[in-house]
Amino acid sequence: MNRIRMYIDGEWLESESGRTTDIINPANGRKAAEMTRGTADDVAGAVAAAKGAFEPGSPWRSLSADERAELMVKAAELIEKRAEELAVAETNSMGRVYRETRYDDVYAASGAFRYYAGLIHELQGAASVENGDMMTVTVREPLGVCAVLAPWNYSMGTMAAGMAPALAAGNTVVIKPSSLSPVATAMMVEAMAKAGFPAGSVNMVLGSGSEVGTALSESVDVAKITFTGGTATGRDIIARSATSVKRYAMELGGKSPFIIFDDADLDVAVDRLMFGIFLSQGQVCIAGSRLLVQDTAYERVTAMLKERIPKIRIGMPLDENTEFGPMVSKRHMERVLDYIRIGREEGAKVLVGGRRITEGAFGDGYFVEPTVLVDCDEHMRVVNEEIFGPVLTVQTFTDEQEAIRLANSTGYGLAGGVFTRDMGRALRVCSAVDTGIMWANTYMEETPGMPVSPHRQSGTTVDGGLDGLKEYTVLKQINLAMTPTKSDWFTGMVSEGKDNR
Structure with a gap:
């Protein structure tokens, strides 16, 4: 020991x-x-x-x-x-x-x-x-x-x-x-x-x-x-x-927006989305925990999530084949599960996951399924508060301005991402979203040595x-001073015929 x-x-x-x-x-x-x-x-x-x-x-x-x-x-x-x-x-x-x-x-x-x-x-x-x-x-x-x-x-x-x-x-x-x-x-x-x-x-x-x-x-x-x-x-x-x-x-803290426009390469976007929210069981400060997807791509993106998330290899963390492990503690697991309950009570629906894993050896540990909550809105606690777990909230938007408004609707400003083939749009969104770091068409990839500074809270x-x-x-x-000289500010000199006292 x-x-x-x-x-x-x-x-x-x-x-x-x-x-x-x-x-x-x-x-x-x-x-x-x-x-x-x-x-x-x-x-x-x-x-x-x-x-x-x-x-x-x-x-x-x-x-x-x-x-x-x-x-x-x-x-x-x-x-x-x-x-x-x-x-x-x-x-x-x-x-x-x-x-x-x-x-x-x-x-x-x-x-x-x-x-x-x-x-x-x-x-x-x-x-x-x-x-x-x-x-x-x-x-x-x-x-x-x-x-x-x-x-x-x-x-x-x-x-x-x-x-x-x-x-x-x-x-x-x-x-x-x-x-x-x-x-x-x-x-x-x-x-x-x-x-x-x-x-x-x-x-x-x-x-x-x-x-x-x-x-x-x-x-x-x-x-x-x-x-x-x-x-x-x-x-x-x-x-x-x-x-x-x-x-x-x-x-x-962070509550980073992950924005997907309908012209994006959805296969890449969903892959990066899963990496951004489920890496380390979502216990990452820059996790892309808020999916903002254009309404015209919503059905395709949610269908891909529903298909791919159950294939994540959940297992014991020392197994080199394991992709997804436990929460850090029993207390934190209970906190994450409580947020999922709160989301349901607020009107969100569970698309995937949503429960503690208790089968077999998992029952002794603190495992929570990778979870996606849909039908979310900007006023929900699960959308505004940092859960710090494998819980993705999903909101839709109609156009670029609404995407930016929703991205900036929380008090956080740590990170964010945008996926679109329109690089002009990508640059506009990256500039307008109030965060310390933004990614376009990727997520959680950085250039070593480049500084970053978080925004807001x-x-x-x-x-x-x-x-x-x-x-x-x-x-x-x-x-x-190269050559020391007096300032002559206080000279003590007396003018002729006058006493300067």
């Missing part, structure tokens, strides 16, 4: 509280591991260690940019050497199928360290000599202690995406993984410790959001909070952080690329 401990100031520690939390395998409901449960005192110790490691002259601050990059690349190599072990640990604690954790999660984590190691030398300032013999330069400096709070659904990749730019910029970090899936993150920290990151530069505190997350939010020594999760929790973190002026990188940050790295720095202006 795995016992997960905290990592503070270069040491693996148990919490003095003596409390533990069980990590449950969502495929069978059995205990997979346990973790020590930290307290506000543990947070204080971790933040103090990170603050000490950030002091000038410390081993961490004394590293050159090349040396920081070398550590990050070494950590990436060690993560990749344990790819199989990491993937199994992530699958057993979160339920994400092995084919995703093995070939996506692990390499998303190592890739983040490699990518930002390569960007370190791009953190440059500027210079100006416009003011006579005065030279003005700007430099980018690290912020200080950065807290990274990652979710359970993509724990390794999301955690690394927050840690890597923070460390590349020269900050120190205190991280808090989700209590549902901390195992792989702890193994990633083991790789960083083995790579040689100095004590205090990387710290991990385990525990609940209400206790550990709150303590990190309220700490006056935390300069920046990076958080991925629900919008309500993001608002709470901002409110609790009012103890000091902090910076934020927040990717919050979906967050506040710039993530990715050099722009994302700069978010972990503060700009300083330095003015250098």
Whole structure:
């Protein structure tokens, strides 16, 4: 049985509280591991260690940019050497199928360290000599202690995406993984410790959001909070952080529109739609959870969904042939099922799915069928609220303007997609839909290194690329006088014949 401990100031520690939390395998409901449960005192110790490691002259601050990059690349190599072990640990604690954790999660984590190691030398300032013999330069400096709070659904990749730019910029970090899936993150920290990151530069505190997350939010020594999760929790973190002026990188909830026009390649569109909503059982922040289909294509699209969804291979997540696994926890499964019930009560009809899977071995786990709700309208809770599960709502529209209006009818602005052969229309829709990222004729495909920023209630940050790295720095202006001269502002001179007192 795995016992997960905290990592503070270069040491693996148990919490003095003596409390533990069980990590449950969502495929069978059995205990997979346990973790020590930290307290506000543990947070204080971790933040103090990170603050000490950030002091000038410390081993961490004394590293050159090349040396920081070398550590990050070494950590990436060690993560990749344990790819199989990491993937199994992530699958057993979160339920994400092995084919995703093995070939996506692990390499998303190592890739983040490699990518930002390569960007370190791009953190440059500027210079100006416009003011006579005065030279003005700007430099980018690290912020200080950065807290990274990652979710359970993509724990390794999301955690690394927050840690890597923070460390590349020269900050120190205190991280808090989700209590549902901390195992792989702890193994990633083991790789960083083995790579040689100095004590205090990387710290991990385990525990609940209400206790550990709150303590990190309220700490006056935390300069920046990076958080991925629900919008309500993001608002709470901002409110609790009012103890000091902090910076934020927040990717919050989403209810992304997936727009299909009748001239689209429907075979491609439906394939991408299923990928966009049922990947990782719909437990993805950018899931295309709202299908907006032109009324003239509605019958064809729904018929294709009804035919194809039952063919999805639902199974135990460690089976490499499995395409669709369980919800992360019993509580989350019940939440998803409750939303399906609410949708029915609001007038939506179940086209496909809609129930918990209890046959055979599935009965011990937290499996929910891939579900499609039709006859939905923009006022329904299932259309406006993030379900974070395998539930697709379907609405129809008549023309381009109505599609755009419906796409923008929720408070979220994370992602969206449009499928049409008319590229002029595709560009107009991409421009008009108020989201941080849009796809045309594809979904969930990105170009590495391109920044993205969520809109509206979906967050506040710039993530990715050099722009994302700069978010972990503060700009300083330095003015250098070539020839020192007096200002002669206060001369103390007395005019002839007058006393200027």
